[in-house]
Amino acid sequence: QVQLVQSGPEVKKPGTSVKVSCKASGFILSDSVVQWVRQPRGRRLEWIGWITVVNGNTDYAQKFQERVTISRDMSTSTVYMEVSSLRSEDTAVYYCAAYRDFESSPLGFDSWGQGTLVTVSA
Amino acid sequence: SSELTQPPSVSVSPGQTARITCSGDALSKKYAYWYQQKSGQAPALVIYEDNERPSGIPERFSGSSSGTVATLTIHGAQVADEADYYCYSHNSDDRGLFGGGTKLTVL
Numbered sequence: 428q429v430q431l432v433q434s435g436p437e438v439k440k441p442g443t444s445v446k447v448s449c450k451a452s453g454f455i456l457s458d459s460v461v462q463w464v465r466q467p468r469g470r471r472l473e474w475i476g477w478i479t480v481v482n483g484n485t486d487y488a489q490k491f492q493e494r495v496t497i498s499r500d501m502s503t504s505t506v507y508m509e510v511s512s513l514r515s516e517d518t519a520v521y522y523c524a525a526y527r528d529f530e531s532s533p534l535g536f537d538s539w540g541q542g543t544l545v546t547v548s549a
Numbered sequence: 550s551s552e553l554t555q556p557p558s559v560s561v562s563p564g565q566t567a568r569i570t571c572s573g574d575a576l577s578k579k580y581a582y583w584y585q586q587k588s589g590q591a592p593a594l595v596i597y598e599d600n601e602r603p604s605g606i607p608e609r610f611s612g613s614s615s616g617t618v619a620t621l622t623i624h625g626a627q628v629a630d631e632a633d634y635y636c637y638s639h640n641s642d643d644r645g646l647f648g649g650g651t652k653l654t655v656l
Contacts, residue, residue, distance in 0.1 A: 462645055464592075464645075464647070471635070471647060471648075471649050471650045472584075472586075472592065472635050472637075472647040472650065473647065474644065474645035474646060474647055476644075477645065486643075486644060487644075488644060488645075522591055522592070524592075533597060533598050533601065534594070534597050534603060535580075535582050535594065535597045535598075535637075536582075536594070536637075537594040537597070537603060539591040539592055539593070540591065541591060542591055
C-alpha cells in the first residue's frame, strides 16, 4: 500500500542542523511532488517547500529559503529535508506529503508521512 | 494577499450541519483542498479541487467555492468528525498555503 515513512525524533542544539528523511513505498516516487509541512505543538500547519522528484526542482516558502534544503535519492525512494541554523522556534512536528502522479491526478497531496518531532533546545 | 483565513472554531450538535469557511484572494484563481487532522495524527485529505471527495471519505463531507471563499460542509456531523480542519491552496507564486485551521466541536 501507499506509504511514507519518516525518520525518528531528533533533539538538536541551537545553531546546528537536522536532516529528516521520508521513504516512499507502494507508488512511483519519480511521478510525484513531495512537500514538507511543519506544525509547532498546538499551532497551525505551515508550508515549507517542495520538490518535483523527477527533475529535482525545488521551491520554498520565502521564510525558509535561506535555511532549508529539500533533496531526493531516487535509488532509495527517499526525500530529505535539511534545516540549518536551528533555533528554538523550529521545534515542531515535520511532515512530508506526496502528490502522486501529479501530471495526471487531481488529488493533490493525499499521502502523508507520520510526522517527525524535531526539538531544538540548549 | 497571500493568506487564507478560517474561523478559529465551529461548534454544532450531533446531526446538525457544520460549515467551515476559508477566505483569501488566492481562492479566486486556485483550487481549495481541505484536510482533517485529529489529535496526534497527520492530516488527511477530505476534499480536493474545491468539491471532490477522495474515495473512502463519507458523503456527508462536501465542498464548494465561490469567488474568494471556499466552504467545507459536513451534513449530519458526528462526534467522530471532531478535529481540526485546514484549508489549503496555492498563492500567486504557486507555493503552498494553509489556512489557520478551525477546531470543530460536535457535542
